[in-house]
Structure formats: structure tokens, C-alpha cells
Amino acid sequence: xxxxxxxxxxxxxxxxxxxxxxxxxxxxxxxxxxxxxxxxxxxxxxxxxxxxxxxxxxxxxxxxxxxxxxxxxxxxxxxxxxxxxxxxxxxxxxxxxxxxxxxxxxxxxxxxxxxxxxxx
Amino acid sequence: xxxxxxxxxxxxxxxxxxxxxxxxxxxxxxxxxxxxxxxxxxxxxxxxxxxxxxxxxxxxxxxxxxxxxxxxxxxxxxxxxxxxxxxxxxxxxxxxxxxxxxxxxxxxxxx
Numbered sequence: 001x002x003x004x005x006x007x008x009x010x011x012x013x014x015x016x017x018x019x020x021x022x023x024x025x026x027x028x029x030x031x032x033x034x035x036x037x038x039x040x041x042x043x044x045x046x047x048x049x050x051x052x053x054x055x056x057x058x059x060x061x062x063x064x065x066x067x068x069x070x071x072x073x074x075x076x077x078x079x080x081x082x083x084x085x086x087x088x089x090x091x092x093x094x095x096x097x098x099x100x101x102x103x104x105x106x107x108x109x110x111x112x113x114x115x116x117x118x119x120x
Numbered sequence: 121x122x123x124x125x126x127x128x129x130x131x132x133x134x135x136x137x138x139x140x141x142x143x144x145x146x147x148x149x150x151x152x153x154x155x156x157x158x159x160x161x162x163x164x165x166x167x168x169x170x171x172x173x174x175x176x177x178x179x180x181x182x183x184x185x186x187x188x189x190x191x192x193x194x195x196x197x198x199x200x201x202x203x204x205x206x207x208x209x210x211x212x213x214x215x216x217x218x219x220x221x222x223x224x225x226x227x228x229x230x231x
Contacts, residue, residue: 035220037165037220037222044122044206044208044222044223044224044225045157045159045165045208045210045222045225046222047219047220047221047222049219050218050219050220059216059217059218059219061216061219062216095164095165097165100170101171103152103212103218104152104153104155104170104171104212105152105153105155105210105211105212105213105220105221106153106155106167106170106171107155107157107165107167107210107220108167108170108176110164110165110166111164112164113164
């Protein structure tokens, strides 16, 4: 079945970087954008950006410009999101999600989430 | 501050019909389709409605969506206790090279 499986929880110190992986299975990896969405404790969903696994093209929310990178390795069907210069307010659950129809925001499959805790 | 606007909370008793609204602008809901997500406590969001009013095959027909202009709504009929969750609207936004925008979420309580 179509599935996205994310890497495990991380604890980082302020100023460090974190890299979260998202392994896809059950569909054509290069045929669908992957989006990254985060959710701070008790807060709503916040869109971070997308990557097109075909070409590696990306677009990021303005808030994260200069601090986020999204990459992919098509040989192992895995997308990555790296956030640098971490702050305490980056503590959140980070989700990857597959976009079913191009430029629709229609995210039909989600990863299980990766908890990132930033604490000194 | 979310780009799409939702009322923070809603409630109903079992069997009732409740409606959750979502408002946006011409660059998102006004020109693109709306999707709705359900998030149960401690779990990842789940797609509930896509393309304004389409349901994935696993979603009961008690859930329905509609859109008019730059606003959309989600209706839940025959409310059940397991419907207690957070509901988010989302849409593609044509600004800033294309992005997904979310509402702030509506917490639905089944009394």
C-alpha cells in the first residue's frame, strides 16, 4: 500500500541542525510532490515547503527561507528535510505528505510524524 | 496567523449536524479547490475531503464539503463521538511561487 515512513524522534540543542527522512513506497516516487508540514505543541498545521522528486526543484515558505533545505534520493525513494540554526520554537512534530494532484494542496498520504525537540 | 480563517471551536450532540466554515481569498480558495483534514489526538492528519466535495473511499458519506467563492464549509451529519477531532481546511495558493495554505483548525467537541 502507499506509505510514507519517517525517521525517529530527535533532540537537538539550539543552533544545531536536524535532518528528517521520509521513505516512500507503493507509488511512483518521482510522480508526486512531497510537502513538509510541521505542528508545534498545541498549535495548528504550518506548511514549510515542497520538493518535486523528479527534478529536485523546491519552494519554501518565506518564514523558512535560508534555514531549510529539501532534498531527495530517488534510488532509495526517500525525501529529506533539513532545518538549520534551530531555536526552541522549532520544537514540533514534522510531517511529510504526498501531493496526489499537482498544485492542488491535496495531500492524500501522510507520514507518521517525527518529533523534534530543541532544548539546551 | 493562518492564511485561511476558521472558527476555533464547534460542538454538537450525537446525531446532530454540524458545519465548519473556512474563508480565504482570491489567490487560494477563490481560484483553487479546497481540501479538508481530520486530526485525531496524537495522530497524523488524515485527508477527509478533496477537490471541494470529493470523499476518499474510506471516508463515510456523513462528511461532505462545499465551496462558494472564496469560502468553503465542511458538514458532518449524524454526529458520532469518534468525530471529536481537529479539522483543518487547506488550499493551494497561487502567490509566492505556489504554496499550500492551511486554516488555523477547528476543534470539534461531541457533547
